[in-house]
Amino acid sequence: MALLDGFPLLSALVWLPLLGAIVLYAIPGGDSPEGQLRSRGLALGFTVMTLILSLLALSRFSSNQPGYQLVESFRWIEALGVRYELGIDGVSLALILLTTILMPLIVLSSHSIHESVRGYLACMLVLETAMLGTLVALDLFLFYLFWEFMLAPMYLIIGIWGGKRRVYASMKFVLYTAVGSVLMFVAILYTSWMAYDQAGVQLPSFLLGDLLHARFTLQEQIWLFAAFALAMCIKIPLFPLHTWLPDAHVEAPTGGSVVLAGVLLKMGLYGLFRFGYPLFPDGAAVFAPYLAALAVIGIIYGACIAWVQLDIKKLVAYSSVSHLGYCVLGLVAGTSLSVTGSTVQMINHGISTGALFLLVGVLYDRTHTRLIADYGGIAAKVPVFATLFLLFTLSSIALPLTNGFVGEFMILSGSYETYPMLTFFALAGVVLGAVYMLTLYMKTMYGEVNPAREGLTDIRLIEAVTLAPLLILVFWLGLFPQPLVDLIEPSVVRSLQITKERSHVLRESELTREALIPEDMAPRGVLMQKQSEYPSRPMSL
Amino acid sequence: MDTRQVITSLDPALIPLAPLVGAAAAYGLGRKNRVFSGVIATFAAIVAFALTLKGVFDLAPSAIKEAHLWRWFGVGQVAFDMTLRLDRLSSVMCLVITGIGSLIHLYSTAYMADDEGMPRFFAYLNLFLFSMLVLVLGGNLLVLFIGWEGVGLCSYLLIGFWFRNLNYCGAGRKAFVVNRIGDAGVLMGIFLLLKHFGTVDFLLLNDRLGEAAALFDPKLAAVCTLIGFCLFIGATGKSAQLPLFVWLPDAMAGPTPVSALIHAATMVTAGVYLFARAHFVFDSAGAELGLIVVVVAALTAFISATIAVAQNDIKKVLAYSTVSQLGFMFLAAGAGAYWVALFHVITHAFFKACLFLGAGSVIHGCHHEQDMRQMGGLRRLMPVTFITYFISTLAIAGIYPFSGFHSKHAILASLGQSPNSLIVASAPIIVLIASVTAGLTAFYMTRSLVLTFFGSYRGHAHPHESPWKMTVPLIVLAVLAVIGGIGLEHSLPHYLEAVLPRAHAHESLAPIDSLGASWIGVLGVLIGVFLYGPLASVPPAIAKAIPLLLRLLQGKYFIDEVYQTLIVRPLEGVSRVLWRGVDQGVIDGTVNGTAEVVEVSGELVRTMQTGDVRHYALYLFGAIATMVAVYLVW
Secondary structure (H helix, E strand, O other): OHHHOOOOHHHHHHHHHHHHHHHHHHOOOOOOHHHHHHHHHHHHHHHHHHHHHHHHHHHHOOOOOOOOEEEEEEEEEOOOOEEEEEEEOHHHHHHHHHHHHHHHHHHHHHHHOOOOHHHHHHHHHHHHHHHHHHHHEOEHHHHHHHHHHOHHHHHHHHHHHOOOOHHHHHHHHHHHHHHHHHHHHHHHHHHHHHHHHHHOOOOOOOEHHHHOOOOOOHHHHHHHHHHHHHHHHHHOOOOOOOOHHHHHHHHOOHHHHHHHHHHHHHHHHHHHHHHHHHHOHHHHHHHHHHHHHHHHHHHHHHHHHHHOOOEHHHHHHHHHHHHHHHHHHHHHHOOHHHHHHHHHHHHHHHHHHHHHHHHHHHHHHHHOOOEHHHOOOHHHOOHHHHHHHHHHHHHHOOOOOOHHHHHHHHHHHHHHHHOHHHHHHHHHHHHHHHHHHHHHHHHHHOOOOOHHHOOOOOOOHHHHHHHHHHHHHHHHHHHOOHHHHHHHHHHHHHHHHHHHHHHHHHHHHOOOOOOOOOOOOOOOOOOOOOOOOOOOOOOOO | OOOOEEEEOOHHHHHHHHHHHHHHHHHHHHOOOHHHHHHHHHHHHHHHHHHHHHHHHOOOOOEEEEEEEEEEEEEOOEEEEEEEEEOHHHHHHHHHHHHHHHHHHHHHHHHOOOOOOHHHHHHHHHHHHHHHHHHHHEOEHHHHHHHHHHHHHHHHHHHOOOOOOHHHHHHHHHHHHHHHHHHHHHHHHHHHHHHHHOOOEHHHHHHHHHHHHHOOOOOHHHHHHHHHHHHHHHHHHHOOOOOOOOHHHHHHHOOHHHHHHHHHHOHHHHHHHHHHHOHHHHHHOOHHHHHHHHHHHHHHHHHHHHHHHOOOEHHHHHHHHHHHHHHHHHHHHHOOOHHHHHHHHHHHHHHHHHHHHHHHHHHHHOOOOOEHHHOOOHHHHOHHHHHHHHHHHHHHHOOOOOHHHHHHHHHHHHHHOOOOHHHHHHHHHHHHHHHHHHHHHHHHHHHHHHHHHOOOOOOOOOOOOOOHHHHHHHHHHHHHHHHHHHHHHHHHHHHHOOOOOOOOOOOOOOHHHHHHHOHHHHHHHHHHHHHHOOOOOHHHHHHHHOHHHHHHHHOHHHHHHHHHHHHHHHHHHHHHHHHHHHHHHHHHHHHHHHHHHHHHHHHHHHHHOOOOHHHHHHHHHHHHHHHHHHHHHO
């Protein structure tokens, strides 16, 4: 490993896909049939190399070491104090791995794209750079650039390679998310400016590490957190900011849906975890109960609407609204169990829902319809496909020993300590999840064979190869989730610690603040008492 | 229980491993030749039975064989291990599961011989054995929950095994969803246990509860009542008690061996096992909880027995009978007589598996006819099936010396001797309901026996006796149904005394008194014999006399319809409104409306940009004038 010392691993990881996109266009004749094949090969090569780099990062990462690792820090725009600073902790590394694992599969699934394959793949590679950049950026300005940079390729992927209403869906996607982002940018500028104003340092800074020393009044925190949270909650999407998602999913090509559900949605949660909570702990504490309530509404609401969908893809899209509700609940509940569970669930949702979208794509490629009513009884025609669909369905409804269970269980049991009533209602999602997924499975797979589907062919080798890694992950993470938990948990605990300490500092600095509520309710007797590890405020619900 | 000795052993892991490997092998190799799948799966079940015997052989009274496999997941102090434990309690269940499981596997090799889906069937059946064994061997509530949901999945897959029939699949889905409601209760119980005791490991929990009790923790009873109630909700789902029993009758859509194994002998008794396994929670809970359990159990037993009286489908009769008998088990479990509940689990497994397999043999012999009105006179055509069915009917009717008598008698005796004062106080009423139910049981089972096997054949098929692979399991189970009661009455409590509280045999009656105590069963049988034999004209007359009641019973009290009308349809309707109205209407309307407002106002402002300097001068003048005016007025 000495060979790699000083090698900018994270930069290489982030920029390699972009290099791939450039290479795709640098080689002439990319749109001829041979060129298309070459483009696919190249894109696969670059995404696999990125995967290898991320595994290298994993091998060099030590989850018990505090702080960010593999840090690279350079001055960039000095006048503004913007630095190019990258670094990872367990949470970002887990999401990076999810991204780099999904991307080669998305490239493999591109066989269903026939028009300007090269452009599609280039967009995907650019998107990968943007996503990875968002996950490693430790400078808020840089983070914002990557964050906004994710929009452009996704806009093109939906707008060019999408379905009938692709223009509407892509516009909605961009405008919706841009509205939130703009407010977040204002908040970032304000945060940096306030920090500069107070600290009396020589230069302004956007570094997370520097901004964590900035002091804000409660009022400021509320506004700043609100601006951050709005951007993040649109991205997640949290009820009632979710209506762009079904449209985007339905219109997006298969690969676009996979990356959207698999990775993009998690960016909002990641942003809240990385920036929103540590920077504005008390502001977050004010909003937390409301966010938790919206999350639980989203769980039930998404599940109910998924139940009555007529379009398979829309059903899966609404199921995402429901599943992401769990993630939000776990995150805002703020126990180490629930936040770790939330991150685990982000990974698991990416795997299960990514696979479900790939499966829907398999059907769509053959029949060009996604309506549930156009199927029925096909289990008899396509037994392998039906088996795979069943297994991913079980993972989606969180059957124990599949990946889905671990995250959901950790979230719910962790959240129960903070929000018992809300967690109780969230359990309805456990039942409703079975309702909509099994209804979908029954209506598409079981019954007499729909005459229109008589000639349906079973899954092809390339499709099986695409799904196989995800299937392995479903059971691997279902049986042995502990390595993933070990990767994530120390970072979560540290982040919660930072949030809590910072809340103390902020409160002490504000003299007019009401008396601190007693912390650390020690276990009394045998019956244990635990509380959210986030700061809580008397004014909260 | 301080004397317990934990021994590290691989036995608890090997037992479920056999059917897991069997499931994979049965499916993989069975695709070449489907006969293999049955042989492999049956072999795997027998191996599991042998392994259980080996594990039980040297199991001391308070010994626990523990296989700690790996750390499943854990955060901070909360950790969940993959731990399997074989103690005397789980060993009893393992013996039932693998023993009866082996018989039913053997039976299925003949019953399913013509079905193309054999490999799938046997893979699911082995997978069920695996899940059920994990359920009973689980060392903590979360591993138990793996099995708990796993058996639910296998049940779903096997109910909808003939998936070309959408009604069957619907029944499977209903079973899974209704069970999930119960599962949510179990999860809630787990959250509460974690919150208050920091663990779900059964041994640790037992200790912590003991400590809390020793400290006279004032919250203990309330906490345990709540937790116990949550677990009971889970049990009402899995073990088909009111109000969640509706899935079990529909589950009869599955192949009949499945009904025998999953929906009579093993899976549905998981709730009873949960009570026995987590008995310390229920023992520490308030008396109200026990009363709730007993009342629910008594009502379930009685209501489902009345429904069974009016059914014409032989499997439906047995299904409602199962619900009713499960109610009996919960009477004992709620009263704290866990060993008695297990006693009835075992005897019921013998006679009800035998009855279901007998029904399967009849259905097989009558070419898939399930309506008893199309049967009759089969006793000569299917003698082995008839005799075993007859014996099991006497057993379930509670007639001495058959096994059902002993377990039912123990249940009724346990109510009065319960440590729960509320139950003791209400014991007379409960015993009355239970006795009436026992009489009804004898009656409807006799009815099914007479309609099926006596009289003359009314159907159009050519009934024939089933092959040996089907009759041998019947004979074995019938023998067990005869001797199971006498054999276990004293040995079972003795065997379990170190692992369950209050595991001591009730005083057994002298044979002559036992015969006397069988009077209610005998009465039920006699009424059945007469009403469907010499006095065959009476039942139609009764039916005419009470059309409404009959309609109510035949319609199963219309509970399904009530749920459908009050819960499912409104929820679906609300979901549609949420989608079309709220999601697409209000929320998306607001979003798109905002966009439109921006667009329209943009259009308006655009018209002002004429490029004419005079217009701009006018705007400028107007603006200044407005500002001055505002300034002056303020």
